[in-house]
Amino acid sequence: MPRNIACPHCGEEENLVGRPGPDGIQIVCEACGASFPRDAAVTCATCGGGDLIQRPRALTQYSRGTQLSVTSWNKALLCNTCDAAMVARSSEGKPIPPHYQPAAAFRRDPESPDDTQILPR
Numbered sequence: 001m002p003r004n005i006a007c008p009h010c011g012e013e014e015n016l017v018g019r020p021g022p023d024g025i026q027i028v029c030e031a032c033g034a035s036f037p038r039d040a041a042v043t044c045a046t047c048g049g050g051d052l053i054q055r056p057r058a059l060t061q062y063s064r065g066t067q068l069s070v071t072s073w074n075k076a077l078l079c080n081t082c083d084a085a086m087v088a089r090s091s092e093g094k095p096i097p098p099h100y101q102p103a104a105a106f107r108r109d110p111e112s113p114d115d116t117q118i119l120p121r
């Protein structure tokens, strides 16, 4: 198993299983059940670039009332180009919203701006 592969969906790095498939090695994430081609795991799904970084992402839920509590953390894979706004946000110490879908993992239509996915500051 090559190093530095992470699940593009949940950031899992440990519980990944490689399986030979018709299009090459498929990686199956045992943490979330996603499968993805090994070779695509290290490139941005939107621009195809390899300038990717991982940033912590809080998984939150609303407990009683309106109090927001952080229940766990995982890692989001971000593209320094396509997710630039979110990378900058993370660099300011602001958490990545749990619902944010990184362009690095989910191909984004270049015609639609991603601003709507960023919560009010």
Ligand SMILES: [Zn+2]
Binding pocket: 007, 008, 009, 010, 011, 012, 029, 030, 031, 032, 033, 034
């Ligand atoms: Zn996963």
Ligand SMILES: [Zn+2]
Binding pocket: 044, 045, 046, 047, 048, 049, 079, 080, 081, 082, 083, 103, 104
């Ligand atoms: Zn990109």
